Amino acid sequence: MPVRPFSRDQSWLLPPSLDELVPEDHSVRFVAAFVDSLDASAWDELGIRLAGDPLGTAAYHPRLLMAVWLHGFMSGIRSARKLERACLEQLPYMWLANCQRPDHNTLWRFYRDNRKSMRKLLKLTVRTAVKAGLVDLAVQALDGTKVSGNATGDRSYKAEGLEKLMKRVDGAIADLEAQNRTDEERGRCRLPKQLAKMKALREHVEVALAQVMAEEGPSNVNLADPDARLMKSRHGFVAGYNAQAVVSPLREGVAGASGLLITAVGVDNEPSDYARLVPMIEEAKEATITGAEVTLADAGYHSEANLEAVREKGYRVLMPDRQGGKGVGPYHRDRFVYERETDSYTCPEGKKLEFRGVTKRRDGRVIRVYHGSREDCLSCPAFGRCTKNRWHGRKLQVGVYEEVRLKHREVMESTEAKALYKLRKELVEPVFGILKEVQGATRFLLRGLANVQGEWELLATAFNLRTLWRVWRRRRPERSLLLRAAQPS
Numbered sequence: 455m456p457v458r459p460f461s462r463d464q465s466w467l468l469p470p471s472l473d474e475l476v477p478e479d480h481s482v483r484f485v486a487a488f489v490d491s492l493d494a495s496a497w498d499e500l501g502i503r504l505a506g507d508p509l510g511t512a513a514y515h516p517r518l519l520m521a522v523w524l525h526g527f528m529s530g531i532r533s534a535r536k537l538e539r540a541c542l543e544q545l546p547y548m549w550l551a552n553c554q555r556p557d558h559n560t561l562w563r564f565y566r567d568n569r570k571s572m573r574k575l576l577k578l579t580v581r582t583a584v585k586a587g588l589v590d591l592a593v594q595a596l597d598g599t600k601v602s603g604n605a606t607g608d609r610s611y612k613a614e615g616l617e618k619l620m621k622r623v624d625g626a627i628a629d630l631e632a633q634n635r636t637d638e639e640r641g642r643c644r645l646p647k648q649l650a651k652m653k654a655l656r657e658h659v660e661v662a663l664a665q666v667m668a669e670e671g672p673s674n675v676n677l678a679d680p681d682a683r684l685m686k687s688r689h690g691f692v693a694g695y696n697a698q699a700v701v702s703p704l705r706e707g708v709a710g711a712s713g714l715l716i717t718a719v720g721v722d723n724e725p726s727d728y729a730r731l732v733p734m735i736e737e738a739k740e741a742t743i744t745g746a747e748v749t750l751a752d753a754g755y756h757s758e759a760n761l762e763a764v765r766e767k768g769y770r771v772l773m774p775d776r777q778g779g780k781g782v783g784p785y786h787r788d789r790f791v792y793e794r795e796t797d798s799y800t801c802p803e804g805k806k807l808e809f810r811g812v813t814k815r816r817d818g819r820v821i822r823v824y825h826g827s828r829e830d831c832l833s834c835p836a837f838g839r840c841t842k843n844r845w846h847g848r849k850l851q852v853g854v855y856e857e858v859r860l861k862h863r864e865v866m867e868s869t870e871a872k873a874l875y876k877l878r879k880e881l882v883e884p885v886f887g888i889l890k891e892v893q894g895a896t897r898f899l900l901r902g903l904a905n906v907q908g909e910w911e912l913l914a915t916a917f918n919l920r921t922l923w924r925v926w927r928r929r930r931p932e933r934s935l936l937l938r939a940a941q942p943s
């Protein structure tokens with residue numbers, strides 16, 4: 455095969471246009487079409503002014519800056535400096551920015567000033583999909599994932615660690631001040647940089663110590679990002695956040711195999727999930743207007759209080775019991791039978807456990823306590839397996855919504871619930887996979903809970919745009935209909 459000649463010095467009489475070089479179905483074209491389809495009322499709703507100031511140098515158009523950020527988050531370019539470079543070097547970004555070259559400061563200022571609009575923008579993508587009839591609201595799945603903050607775990611301290619650090623910093627300050635006095639004698643009166651740095655660190659440690667010592671304060675504080683908390687993730691402990699997402703599938707066949715839409719997101723610095731169940735369902739309901747018929751959640755969201763709350767609000771939620779199912783052992787608390795008339799339990803050996811009082815847990819849960827008889831238990835053949843308590847015999851601690859819990863467990867054992875629950879992983883795991891592996895959400899770039907929330911919302915918005923782009927690409931005749939659905943009603 456002969457080799458095709460080429461010369462870098464060759465010029466064209468009719469150079470190819472940038473438009474010709476960007477494929478017709480490229481994601482930048484969809485992002486541009488989506489952003490351009492938003493009318494003035496949609497921009498008002500987002501709180502972004504389209505008209506610039508009459509005086510001064512002309513500013514970059516918000517449509518341009520928004521499109522660059524959205525496409526950046528879709529493709530894993532999330533820093534202002536990298537986006538600035540992309541607008542200089544990458545053809546699709548050059549097309550998207552119309553060969554204008556916003557620098558990283560301009561890009562960053564736009565992002566910083568409009569972070570609060572990201573939640574509204576996410577809702578806009580959900581509304582677009584719902585109005586275009588793309589979303590299957592028969593089922594939705596809720597899950598959380600731990601995402602590292604912009605901080606390392608070794609800068610997280612408990613109270614004890616902070617006290618030790620404070621002593622070290624005080625020692626270092628004393629040393630530096632002694633050196634400084636010596637320097638003053640030589641005529642220098644400016645604080646050495648290192649001393650100023652140590653004093654700033656001391657203030658930082660003092661604030662962190664006050665936080666962990668507070669009555670309802672966190673157990674640990676990170677000095678780089680004070681809102682990040684040490685939490686267990688699949689890859690060990692990280693100083694980060696618990697990022698939540700509610701996911702609904704698209705109607706069968708509209709976007710190929712991976713048609714998934716994020717309908718609500720949230721970020722918390724509490725590692726446990728259960729407090730997020732009701733707020734996330736409500737947020738998804740607000741975005742989709744009708745809400746999904748069934749919500750699937752893992753055992754991390756299970757609590758008796760949650761079961762009672764969703765029952766009261768009329769939400770249908772399927773989630774496994776975090777205390778395990780029947781059959782966990784012959785003397786598991788589920789083998790004890792409750793008698794309403796006497797407010798007592800009967801154990802598997804036929805002995806009574808009487809009500810002894812209520813106690814309140816640290817998380818605010820009220821627990822009813824039942825005790826067996828010491829004599830019955832000591833003489834029972836199951837002593838040692840059922841209980842080892844020689845003083846009080848077997849003790850049962852039961853939540854106040856025990857009946858709701860048992861009823862929910864029966865529901866979870868039905869064939870329909872088991873079949874539906876199998877969908878949970880198929881819905882949420884690909885979403886977290888794409889967010890982390892493709893969009894680069896393995897760690898947040900910003901610090902502080904409010905900033906991280908905006909970042910997660912923009913990541914979710916970009917995820918939804920990827921899904922809508924896939925629909926847009928497959929359904930050419932209906933493209934304008936899809937984009938019209940983005941307008942506020």
Ligand code: SF4
Pocket residue numbers: 785801802803804805826830831832834835836837840841847848
């Ligand atoms: S140890 Fe006590 S509570 Fe347990 S089975 Fe025996 S009698 Fe019943």
